[in-house]
Amino acid sequence: MANVQDVTPIVRRPLHEEATDRLRDLIVQGQVAPGGRLNERLLSAQLGLSRTPLREAIKVLATEGLVELLPNRGAIVSHMDAARLSETLAVMGVLEALAGELACLNATDAQINEIRALHYEMLAYHARSDLAGYFKFNQAIHLKIVKYSGNAVLFNTYRQLNGNVRRARYMANLSKERWDAAVREHDDILAALGARDVKRIKSLLSDHLAHKLSSVLAALPSRQAA
Amino acid sequence: MANVQDVTPIVRRPLHEEATDRLRDLIVQGQVAPGGRLNERLLSAQLGLSRTPLREAIKVLATEGLVELLPNRGAIVSHMDAARLSETLAVMGVLEALAGELACLNATDAQINEIRALHYEMLAYHARSDLAGYFKFNQAIHLKIVKYSGNAVLFNTYRQLNGNVRRARYMANLSKERWDAAVREHDDILAALGARDVKRIKSLLSDHLAHKLSSVLAALPSRQAA
DNA sequence: TCTCCTTTCTTTGTATGCAATACTGTCAGA
């Protein structure tokens, strides 16, 4: 018989979980604009379920900060203005710094190699100037670093905040210079991780996030004027 | 007419919010033991509402990490074992360090004085060896520091994690030595905040949390054996 | 024309009912 570890368990997810994920994706991918209302009847019809599980999903997304509840007036997709974005990235900065530190200490070589593989894939998209593909692997790398910190609470906290800024990253039209710089920073981060250089990775990740913040902030105000 | 700021608005909170807060308190204060099941019918009867808003509350508490959902088998109060506690406190450590830094930069003198007042009240309870009262003001001080960082995202994130460890703090039977040491640390923290010494408050808060972790961890395993 | 009130319609908030799933206890058979 195969190793028990290899057997994937039978999963029958409850509707409200499915609804939460679907709705989260809709918001993160910008299919529902910030400020846009979530009509329960409409949404439940579109998702093919009743209002009860949908409402549970909305409450969950509200605690995640993706939507805002207006009592007796439903829910709207929460706005991600410059202030909130910078606040979120400040928090993510210290979380990533901690994650990098812990990953240096706790990650296995195999895990670091996995991140390295993602890094090279990301470089490929950068070489092709494929922004969407680049973002995808960029995301994956940052998430893996946090994941391989071995701190599950840290991972969950980070992931929740990340959901909120992913929307902004889609908007941010990276300049070529900033993009190149970010790639170089990633090179350094990976090197520090491979060398398990705790101090260095902490400062690199902090700086990386700070740069990301200023680059996104630079791109954002123009959108708000529109 | 009185200043509009002074008039407290009439708030009629939705039942599901009320239920969330009540249930959260029940869990945080240990009225429902970790691992204890949340019977929807029973709880809804006790809280005087129907299962619908209660279920919404449970979903919210699940995303906060206070309860765990077992599909088709309801929800249980999540366990706070040593591993999870130390993970949580590690995250809270970097969050508090960031908060202290920002508070030094952003808090008004009045806000710092407010924290100072809480500090003296806490000292009073310490002098009387009133642990419960001490904890209350200890909590309040830490929350205020985070609040006066001026970063709302940071505050929310911190508060969510804090709800999870508050349960453990109730358990932790502080030794007299550790208690005295914690009070001295608080003296230093307040001094650094008053002097707006960014670097110092960062390291003080980090150390304070690290000490708290080891003290709580020392107290915890005995409970698990029981 | 503008304002305010009234009425109607839409949408949310909550309760309830039904179906599906999981648990418990009993009993037959090995």
Added chain:
DNA sequence: TCTGACAGTATTGCATACAAAGAAAGGAGA
């Protein structure tokens, strides 16, 4: 004594129904 099947019960998951709040539209009076 133990295992497995079965029935009965309790509990959750979801859908629906009703009540209440809010939004919108229309009309009377200034």
